[in-house]
Amino acid sequence: MSDSIQIQVADSHLYPGCPVRIAHLPEPSAAVGLAKAIVEFADGSGAHATCHRRAPDELELAVDGYATQKRHPVDARHWLLFAVDATHNSWRVKRRLP
Template sequence: MSDSVQIQVADSHLYPGCAVHIAHLPKSERTAATVVAVVEFADGSGANATCHLRAHDELELTVDGYATQKRHPVNARHWLLLAVDATHNSWRVKRRLP
């Protein structure tokens, strides 16, 4: 895949319960080991990430460290997301992974 997947987060950081939108997660990539992604946060900040589909409705998301627009540093973190709809466009953060 030459282009990265665009992930939009409804806040300036991820946390359990946070809404996440992934408009175009290609079906062919849903079974791939790792997909490169760019995460765009609601405050305009962004980070590089990788994602991996664990099960049909579970996605592992590893986000690199970044700084919010207010310059608060956020360390790299690993998250488990659950699909909210059948189209796999809407997701929610279930929990942080070790």
């Protein structure tokens, strides 16, 4: 799964305001449709996801359900992220999407 985008989350789950790091996000012109992603949470848990760019500074992220390291189940959720730097490495969760 080396072609997946690697997403690192600063907590064991996502929530509005949560910091997210994406080191190698393809340029907006190169991203077509949905991209596969692997989400790595700070507690060591992980989940599969899909993402796509809505705008140069906005990213939709649909995360599959997973369990935290303490075995707390987290349902699948859909999030809107926004870039917080010009390099598009640092992001924050803006809000949960329906």
